[in-house]
Amino acid sequence: MEKILIVEDDEKIARVIQLELEFEEYETDIAYTGKEALEKYETGGYSLILLDVMIPELNGLEVLRRIRQKDAGIKIIMLTARDAVMDKVSGLDSGANDYMTKPFEVEELLARIRVHLKSAEKSEVKSEVIEHRHLEIRPLAREVYSNGEAVYLTQKEYDVLLYLINNKNQALSRDQIIDAVWGYDYFGDTNTVDVYVRYIRKKLDTDKPSLISSVRGIGYIIKD
Secondary structure, eight states, X not given: OOEEEEEOSOHHHHHHHHHHHHHTTOEEEEEOSXXXXXXXXXXXXXXXEEEESSOSSSOHHXXXXXXXXXXXXXXXXXEESSOOHHHXXXXXXXXXXXXXXXXXXXXXXXXXXXXXXXXHHHOOOOOSOEEETTEEEETTTTEEEETTEEEOOOHHHHHHHHHHHHTTXXXXXXXXXXXXXXXXXXXXXXXXXXXXXXXXXXXXXXXXXXXXXXXXXXXXXXXO
């Protein structure tokens, strides 16, 4: 049984989410503060965390940052009452897998949870070390090295890079990348892919041609 941690300071909202998840046969815990969330994360063995941004003691973004320092694999969906671009960008850049703006439909939340848990089950490490040009990628540790130097990539930057490199020499459309990295239920703009490719290039391009090549009218490719 998959175990989900609900981090929400509004007791009524937390209880509604908990009842819906338990009806779907997920095991659940609730944390009402940032500190309580970190304490439960340390001992809980969770597959996914629903993490509200505005929680007391430590806000959601700080909780996210601390968890990602230790664990790159656990799925985290941010919940926010504010439809603010900076909240979403900050969450995704800090390693959130997804976000939802409150109020939301429970059915949509459940659909996104299913997608992220399914992608976690399907993710397979193809190799302990992947080498390409000046890069060395260690999937088991989710580490990236450029010319022997460690490079920090956010969760989504890493996932985009790994998907492209695991499908080398294939022109991948923005929709394919969105589906693979963000999930089929992602409702954002495909221009998000362009933004993340730009971030990756800025961090990893040490010479020309670029590590990731643009394919006009389609998307992107990493070539041998």
